[in-house]
Amino acid sequence: MNLFRLLGDMTHLLSIVVLLLKIRTVKSCAGISLKTQELYVIVFLTRYLDLFTKYYSVYNTAMKLVFLGTSIGIVWYMRYHKVVKQTYSKDEDTFKHYFLILLSIILALLIHRAFDVIEVLWTFSLYLEAVAILPQLVLLQKSRNIDTLTGDYVFLLGAYRALYILNWVYRFLMENHKFRWIPWISGLVQTALYADFFYYYIKSWKNREKLKLPA
């Protein structure tokens, strides 16, 4: 475990804490895409299939349970909590996310390291995670004013995979970890999708003004 990896996981965890904080304290999920949250549940379910068959460390198992539990909890809040579900921006969260699932399945069936169920589903989870943020980014562009916690949530979510890329570079250079096309390309695409969000987020932070994405 290197520093980049730990920072990446902590940033990812922090993004989820910020989102839960927003939903629980403000009792609102305005500006949050339920579709992106649902895609994350699928990502974790298909990536952590080895949760009960392979043991790496307490940390690894604990984090998998936390990510699974919180992502399912967030979807539950947004779908079924009597107060929160009223605040869901249903009319604006219009991205056709089933299309992303289909694309990822097809790509995982075409490009994978081994053709077995676990490996193909793991590969699917990497492809799906790379594009899972799209419904959320589209929703942000439609939102007139993005509240601070939502902006922070998306920023942290983008930052975590950027830190993972540094972790892969470190492992490749220092631990002579083998070159991994699939996670690395997926991670690069994932981080690249945040590029313009990062630009506007940092600009709004520097100019101390409200975050606004161009429509």
Added chain:
Amino acid sequence: AKVKKEKDEL
């Protein structure tokens, strides 16, 4: 060992 290293990430 290889498998262990391979999928030890989240």
